[in-house]
Amino acid sequence: MDDLRERLAELAEQAAREARGPGATVTLRRARTWRRWAAGGRVALSLLLVLGLGLLTSRVLGDQESPPQVTTPPTGATPRQAPPRWTAAAAPRLVEPWERGPQAAGDLVVAASGHDEPARVRAYDARSGRPRWTYRTGPNAFVRALGDGWVIVAPDYGPLIALDLATGKQRWRFGLSSLQAAEYGTIAGDTLFIGTSFTTEGAVDPPVVYALDLATGRQRWRTVLDRGTDLQWAAPVVDGGQVLVADTLSHEGSAPTSHLHALDAGTGRVRWKADLHASQQGFFAEPPVVAGGLVYAATASRRLLALDAKSGRELWRARGFPVVAGVRDGLVIAAIEDRLAALDAGSGVRRWEVPVSGRGEHWPVLDGDTVYMASARDVVAVDAAAGTTRWRVPVDPAVGPPVRVGGRLYVATRSRLLALDASSGRPLWASARRRIVNGPLATQGSVVVATGDGTVLGFAP
């Protein structure tokens, strides 16, 4: 990654050395001309031209006439410092924050090196951090699905490789076409459901969803979706005998809109597809949520849609980009832009809302009767039924959803892993300051985070 940064900087510097412009004097002269035009009263052609330009750029200027955002990380009280129980070197540099971090399966933590070389998938004992196995692949390595004794690995542009979770031995591989990129998959029963997209510039080849026999890698079915789309980042949701996969435009203008597709889990037949009313590209890591016969899906047009799970019929929609935490007692609880909100599951009417601190990513988690949400500036615990705030603790920006284990809530921020008292928010301990990119992951008596320098750290809870 540093290598890419250096190469980009070098190229930018070369271009900067070659740059030629008319200079500030000419620019100021043009600006004065613009201002005279804008002052009005000129010929109609000039006015139309200015209006035309204004129309074309209204979005640009509309956004930009407010000051650019400058994030100032808040500082909270620093509690007792806790050292990691174990430290493991996972990769030369671990996956970046936008990649999936270490994942838990059985008594192991599995981590992949992403785009860094050499490409490796490694499994560690979750309690001790002791390496169990390493799998070499190339030119890069991602864990696409995990569970039920299997690890599904794929470099960009395939093939899919199935490993035995216990040993790291390859069991089968499934070839993909040139430039066909594997997305994240879901293991359900004896089947791997996984989608693929053609993600290169200008590609309009449709995504393909596969159902593969987990034991053999044999294809059970494949379903081709709509041209001009890519699959969402989230893995398929398997529920009620159907597989839900959402798509988005592969690039601007590549398709009229995006859809949520419900495929028959046994045959791949399309049972229904629902229009997500999103004519622009937008990817989400969060999958649709199914509860009480409804599907709650986020759209790139900044809506939360509630769809009938059997027919795909839209029942209601709510404005704002949502990250759904879960559904409980007839309430859909979601972070929606600058609010944590509860919507009536049947009607979408907002029942309560709590302001969210700071812009950036929100990580809401519904845990029993409490919603914990980590955001850019704080962690908040909210009563799920009433919407009352139980506590709020300032922290640096979080890098993942908080995890509760017993009476403790773990929050991974960009700089520390924090343990808080789940009932009061009182800080119990914190890791030493490091650049954390993924986590936390609670498994087998360890709380795990990954750092930007390629290290996996396991802490005693």
Added chain:
Amino acid sequence: MRDEREFEDFYAAVFDRLVGQLYLVTGNLQDAEDVVQEALTRAAVQWSRLRRYGVPEAWVRRVAMNLASDGFRRVRRRLVVAVRLRADLESRQTVPAEVPGLIEALRALPMAQRKAVVLHHLLDLPVDQVAVELGVPVGTVKSRLARARGALATLLAPDAEARGLQDQGGAGTHG
């Protein structure tokens, strides 16, 4: 006059640097110069207000990034009235290839991915700030960065072996 002197200093300080950054987005030096120049002209129009923001360079970069989109460029080329010195246009579309293949690889990415790469990898903006800059959800930035990295890894690999289809074949070792 003081405003104009300030703008002249600002222009001199940022023009080359922004062209360098935008070159990675447009993949074409002339286009990079065009969009930076256009953005700076807009900055000059409202300089007295913009200078109070404290970070006018970020504003200009954001405008230039937006102007770099294909749709606007096509329209702008029909409207533009500025006179340019284009005698050596053909020879100035790319800079000397001291970083072999990188600009070609960047050009192979969708524009949206290129913008994310420049903001995150070159300018070190965290993902959530890139999302604010580009006006898209954080997940979209992550996806674009992930896909850009995947494509660049393939495109910049020394030979076809980098293709997943020629995957080296796994080998398990036990620790």
